[in-house]
Amino acid sequence: AQKVTQAQTEISVVEKEDVTLDCVYETRDTTYYLFWYKQPPSGELVFLIRRNSFDEQNEISGRYSWNFQKSTSSFNFTITASQVVDSAVYFCALSGNAGNNRKLIWGLGTSLAVNP
Amino acid sequence: DSGVTQTPKHLITATGQRVTLRCSPRSGDLSVYWYQQSLDQGLQFLIHYYNGEERAKGNILERFSAQQFPDLHSELNLSSLELGDSALYFCASSVPDRLYTDTQYFGPGTRLTVL
Numbered sequence: 720a721q722k723v724t725q726a727q728t729e730i731s732v733v734e735k736e737d738v739t740l741d742c743v744y745e746t747r748d749t750t751y752y753l754f755w756y757k758q759p760p761s762g763e764l765v766f767l768i769r770r771n772s773f774d775e776q777n778e779i780s781g782r783y784s785w786n787f788q789k790s791t792s793s794f795n796f797t798i799t800a801s802q803v804v805d806s807a808v809y810f811c812a813l814s815g816n817a818g819n820n821r822k823l824i825w826g827l828g829t830s831l832a833v834n835p
Numbered sequence: 836d837s838g839v840t841q842t843p844k845h846l847i848t849a850t851g852q853r854v855t856l857r858c859s860p861r862s863g864d865l866s867v868y869w870y871q872q873s874l875d876q877g878l879q880f881l882i883h884y885y886n887g888e889e890r891a892k893g894n895i896l897e898r899f900s901a902q903q904f905p906d907l908h909s910e911l912n913l914s915s916l917e918l919g920d921s922a923l924y925f926c927a928s929s930v931p932d933r934l935y936t937d938t939q940y941f942g943p944g945t946r947l948t949v950l
Contacts, residue, residue, distance in 0.1 A: 764925060764941035821937060822891055825878040
């Protein structure tokens with residue numbers, strides 16, 4: 720069965736600190752997809768990034784970076800120089816191969832509070 | 836703004852009642868997904884429609900049903916409502932990729948409160 724674990728329930732940092740959100744996944748699929756979504760206090764779910772299992776290249780986009788490690792089944796997300804506006808709940812999600820297995824399996828989320 | 840719209844934004848109703856949640860996908864998207872977010876169970880997949888056809892079902896109760904219309908908007912019908920159905924209901928849409936899975940873009944959600 721597919722499963723996503725976000726062990727960190729809540730994280731609190733001071734503005735300008737770097738913060739890493741952990742995500743560990745389980746799947747038997749050989750091809751799968753990983754996502755990070757952000758849910759700010761207003762409630763909507765905002766897509767941040769998607770990684771394909773066959774592409775292990777890590778990426779940096781502005782203050783955000785992602786570390787995908789297939790060997791440890793982890794897909795961690797780092798915010799550099801955090802800002803108050805980064806305060807939100809962050810969800811890691813997993814999707815299976817194409818076809819009829821496109822549903823997202825979600826972690827329970829990590830609530831990030833960035834304090835001024 | 837993702838381009839996905841959901842109405843209403845808030846809904847307050849009583850146990851035993853029936854409600855309809857509406858979702859309009861992004862222009863050009865053929866797939867619509869429904870998810871439920873509750874405090875005790877987190878985000879759970881309910882159902883997926885592609886171009887009017889049901890493609891996958893998740894943990895959707897028999898009291899719940901959905902459909903996707905020819906104009907691609909979708910409706911989620913919840914009947915015989917119980918207190919435990921109180922949750923945030925999200926709709927997501929995507930352009931299906933034949934080879935790889937698609938990225939889902941979410942609407943603002945409908946917050947359902949059952950009293």
